Amino acid sequence: MTRSRKCISEGESSAVLKLQGIEAGYGESMVVRSVNLEVKPGQIVCLMGRNGVGKSTLMKTIMGLIKPRAGTLHYEGRELTHASPERRAHAGIGYVPQGREIFQQLTVEENLLLGLEAAADRRKKLPESLFETFPVLRQMLSRKGGDLSGGQQQQLAIARAMAAGPKLLLLDEPMEGIQPSIVMEIEAIIESIKRDREIAVLLVEQSLEFATSIADHYYVLDRGTIAASGGAEHLSEELVRKHLTV
Ligand SMILES: Nc1ncnc2c1ncn2[C@@H]1O[C@H](COP(=O)(O)OP(=O)(O)OP(=O)(O)O)[C@@H](O)[C@H]1O
Numbered sequence: 275m276t277r278s279r280k281c282i283s284e285g286e287s288s289a290v291l292k293l294q295g296i297e298a299g300y301g302e303s304m305v306v307r308s309v310n311l312e313v314k315p316g317q318i319v320c321l322m323g324r325n326g327v328g329k330s331t332l333m334k335t336i337m338g339l340i341k342p343r344a345g346t347l348h349y350e351g352r353e354l355t356h357a358s359p360e361r362r363a364h365a366g367i368g369y370v371p372q373g374r375e376i377f378q379q380l381t382v383e384e385n386l387l388l389g390l391e392a393a394a395d396r397r398k399k400l401p402e403s404l405f406e407t408f409p410v411l412r413q414m415l416s417r418k419g420g421d422l423s424g425g426q427q428q429q430l431a432i433a434r435a436m437a438a439g440p441k442l443l444l445l446d447e448p449m450e451g452i453q454p455s456i457v458m459e460i461e462a463i464i465e466s467i468k469r470d471r472e473i474a475v476l477l478v479e480q481s482l483e484f485a486t487s488i489a490d491h492y493y494v495l496d497r498g499t500i501a502a503s504g505g506a507e508h509l510s511e512e513l514v515r516k517h518l519t520v
Pocket residue numbers: 300305323324325326327328329330331332372
C-alpha cells in the first residue's frame with residue numbers, strides 16, 4: 275500500500291505538465307471535458323483529433339488564456355490552475371498559437387526580443403543557441419516580420435517562444451498552411467528540440483506519419499474528451515479510422 279502510494283507520488287513529481295479533470299469552454303458551451311494529460315520532461319507529446327474537437331481550446335487553457343471551470347493544472351509539480359498567462363510564461367511555458375501571430379510590423383529582432391520578456395532571469399540578450407536552431411533568422415534580423423515567408427514566420431514564432439528558455443513548449447498546428455517543402459524544415463526543428471531533450475513539447479498535429487515518427491506519446495481528443503492515448507508506436511490505422519478520419 276505504502277509502496278504503491280510512493281510510486282504514484284514519484285510519477286506526479288516527474289511530470290513537467292499534469293492536467294487532471296480539466297473542463298473548459300465558452301459561455302454556456304463546454305468544449306473540453308474531464309481531460310487528464312501528462313507531459314514528462316523532454317518528451318514530445320502529440321495531441322490529435324478532428325477539426326473542432328477542442329484541441330486549441332485545451333492549449334489555450336494550458337496557457338491560461340481560457341480559465342478552466344474544473345480540474346487542476348500542475349507545472350513542474352507546482353499548481354498553476356488559476357495562474358495568469360504571464361505567470362505561466364515566467365514559469366517556463368512557451369506558446370505558439372495556431373496562425374502564428376507574430377508582429378508583422380516589427381523586425382525579426384524586435385519580435386525575438388519580445389519573447390525574452392517571459393525570461394525568468396530577465397536576460398536582455400538573445401541566446402546564441404537560438405540561432406543554431408534557427409540559422410535563417412540570423413540573416414533576417416532587421417527584416418520586418420510581415421516580409422518573411424510563411425515558413426520563416428513559423429520559425430520566428432517558435433524561436434520567439436524559445437527565446438526565454440522554456441521547459442515546455444505548446445505548439446498549435448505549426449505545419450498548418452505551410453508549403454510541403456517547408457514543412458520538412460519545421461519538422462527538423464522539432465526533431466532538433468527532441469534530440470536535445472531540454473524542452474518538452476505538446477504538439478497539435480494532424481499528420482499521423484509525423485506523429486508516429488517523432489512523438490513519444492499521443493493523446494486523441496474526440497468531442498472534448500481524451501478518447502485514446504498511449505505510446506506513439508501504438509498509433510494504429512484502426513484508431514485513426516475511428517477518431518481521426520472525417
Ligand atoms: N472564441 C470562441 N467562442 C465560442 N466558441 C468557440 C471559440 N473558439 C472555439 N470555439 C468552439 O469550440 C469548439 C472547439 O474549437 P477548437 O478551436 O478548440 O477546436 P480544434 O480541435 O482546435 O479545431 P481545429 O483543428 O479546427 O483548430 C468548436 O466548436 C468551436 O466552434
